[in-house]
Amino acid sequence: MKALVARLDSFGDVLLAGPAVRAVAARADRVTLLCGPLGAPAARMLPGVDDVVVWDAPWVGFEPPPVVASDVARLVERLAQDPPDVALVLTSFHQSPLPLALLLRLAGVARLAADCEDYPGALLDVRHQRRPHRHEVEAALDLAEAAGFPLPEGDDGRLAVRRPPAGGCPAGEDGYVVVHPGAAVPARRWGQERYAATVRLLQRAGYRAVVTGGPGERGLTASVANGAALDLGGRTGSAELAGVLARAAAAVVGNTGPAHLAAAVGTPVVSLFAPVVPAERWAPFGVPHVLLGDAGAACAGTRARVCPVVGHPCLGTVSPEDVLAAVEKLTGRAPGLAKWTEWTP
Template sequence: MNGDWANVRNLLVMRLDNIGDVVMTGPALRALKEALPGVRLTLMVSPAGANAAPLLPWVDDVIVWRAMWQQLGGGTFDPAREAELIGLLRERNFDAAVLLTSFSQTPHPAALACLLAGIPLRLGESKERAPGLLTHEPLSPTPEAEHQVERNLRLLEAVGLPVRDRALEVYVSDQARQQAAALVPYPYLLLNPFASCSARTYPPERAARAARLIAEQTGLRVAVTGVEKDRERSRDLLAELGPVGVDLLGRTDLPTFAALIDGARLVLTNNTSALHLGDAVRTPLLVTYSGTEYESQWRPRSTSALLLRRPTPCHPCYAFQCPFNLECLDISPEEVARAGLELLGRVGTSHEAVAVSG
């Protein structure tokens, strides 16, 4: 282990992104706690990402901050607010900061804030050079197609911190399990039909029909999850499901959502936080996985899974809106249902990613 890092006792970890990204910090947080006995670990997250903090038992404290550099389109620069952030970090007297980012993000704004706050050790990875902002980074760049969890762990290994376990893990409380059990009768499949951007969203009515076809063959109920703002656009979806559907829109916090995923026989979802939670609790996953990203960047690694996508020349596009009518997700509900029934029939085998071709 790098000698500077062996003495860290008050550690800041930044991951200022969405819920799924924060869930994927779990293996790195666990490794830090194991490698640095007695360390106090503070996780700095966005308001959305803060919802995942109760699922991560290695976190001692949480700082919630909406960073200007993480906002789509850029936020409004307010010098007083940025000074407030630097002052907040300085007050905490951190020994070191681990700056977790995806392949397309830069750690330099966060590193600058930490430098100005007097945090002496700053670990991150960037494609650009900015001498003095980071004190430690990997000797070679992480391949773009590398899984996000591996990208995080590679940072720790760059300073000699050992990693015992590379799998996702979340803590699901007994209270969350009880709340989940009161919402839907077992057995059920969980349908999580929406994603944070339209380019990653399989048409919800098609997803509902696929879920209904699976339910008709298996006798499962279909628990439909989402936030309250999804209700208006869910009417046709719920009508398609009919009596097999259980409307849970807006009725769960994230711990209860994780418990529902843990209790499901199967999760039908897009590439969103439900995928990572399902991988963490080892629930079989049927994922309508658009061509926006490489499968290798976000795919489940520890549970049985099928990833469904039409091959397209524009893959990966990293777009938020698709200009080509979502050709990568032009998959019939019947095909999705057959894949789900196949997956249910072989639960317990190793996970697999497949592309559905035309």
Template sequence: MILVLRALGVGDLATGVPAIRALRAAYPDKELALVAPRWLSPLVDLVGGVDRLIEADGLGHLRWSGPPPELAVNLHGRGPQSHHMLARVGPRRLFAFANAEAGHGDGPQWRADEHEVDRWCRMLAWYGIPADRGDLALIRPGAGGLPTGVSVVHPGAKAAQRRWPPVRFAAVARTLADQGHRVVVTGNPGERGIAAEVARRAGLPDDAVLAGRTNLGELATLVAHARLVLSGDTGVGHLATAYATPSVLLFGPVPPAHWGPPPGRPGHEALWVGPRPPGDGVAVHPALAELDVPAVLTAIDRVTRARAPAALPVQPAPSAGRWAEAARSP
């Protein structure tokens, strides 16, 4: 078995896709198990090539009762905690960044200044496994009755400093609606208040607020069949990249050179005004606050004029039952 740790969020899984696919190609006859949060299972199905999902949320104890895996791969972080988590299951070999504190001298050195996609491709290359940094496309699910051709406005983000002000999202949404876009506002259940505020200020109907009404699989489906995505530096932006859906992404504390769409992809723009003082960590980050509505609308005009999204394969909606069964027998 090949055991792969990536127990993080949507963007983290999306940026790890080239590395996961490289491992699948390098070990075609081995079972590949991914350690990740259960709620990511619809997205794991859209990656393809993963045989089993083993539930873990963060770096707590990993339930393990089977024989030691042949290989464990740390796609989670630099260690030592993630290294220790994998070492406890007794793999014959560990692929990871070198970390003296974890007692792991093998592997390349961690670099803070590289794109998240390139980081894991470089680590695997050190171990002789080539990975294609451009292999980011997810399987496109069928629409399944969800609206298609919508413009997705996603105002939420996990950290307050990465949230562009709702009044500005609303101004953009109103302009898009005036231009004939069918705008929907997405988010998780905790972001429904922000989404409702954006929709109200933009003059959108109540049914345009989809925050809290879609699960992860449905959100991926919306993005896969969308006309446009506007969001901050969060997971929805990575879904837009994966589906070649035109997108404008707004960055603040973290530069897009680390987490934005890889270069050379028409139809995706990451807006960032450059390094700024860090701010207080509570209010919107100064770099994000400097982005104004006209700049965002201009970028939207550019990406919507870019080439049409490439055709991607279609598969049925993910089956939650498959993962529920797999997770019971690690």
């Protein structure tokens, strides 16, 4: 049986689909993952994925491409050359699976499953109702099971990626703290100066800090590291970053893709979590973590890209000292405090 799993969103969203992909792979002969360009690096890291098809959907993302008939036709033609027997369309709670379901039907997919609130007509064979308050990982697993792909025995359902590349780690000896100051969405950023102060505080407390970021974030990481920490900005691809995170004692990061990558390699996370999206759906999954931020702030649940409240109070109340204390909690140096939201498996 040939199966297709679709998750058209960003890097972190695709990582969160990983356990559902493994559930499908346990019963399918071949699994294709259909994803967008931002999610492709994560797709290639997921266990159970045999092929990756990349398509930039015009209804997904912050800067979606225009609707071009020839682009849509090319995707349909490509999938129709060897159509999957079954497809799962994974979406967030606020997205519709029906545009993609239509294209998959046109490509000849015989059986389609998705979470769907809207009437699907002939587009879905399994119209699953998402349970309330489910994490994105759990919701995807629920859909997979409803479609006939329960998680196999012995799989703990946590995030996972293929083993990071062998060789020396650019961060050096294990046990450092990764500080990742960037985030694609401005509303989820804590602030360059606060991250820099946190690095200095970590170093004074005896931790070795390693600052990470993408190629476009080199100025940010250099400023945050400021000569006090190892600056790996722009020096690690996705697989190399997984290796750096796997050897860390903890990661300090906002609600962005590297937080989920840290969880996928089993590293505890101090999450600077702006509540523009709910933590119950998007918090680091399956690893010890501490959420810092005001979950009751006025921006909660708005899905805002730019903070709608002057002063960014949801994260502005978090201090570098709060972050240090959370790192100490997760690394076993200090007891936890009730002001934080934390989870330990």
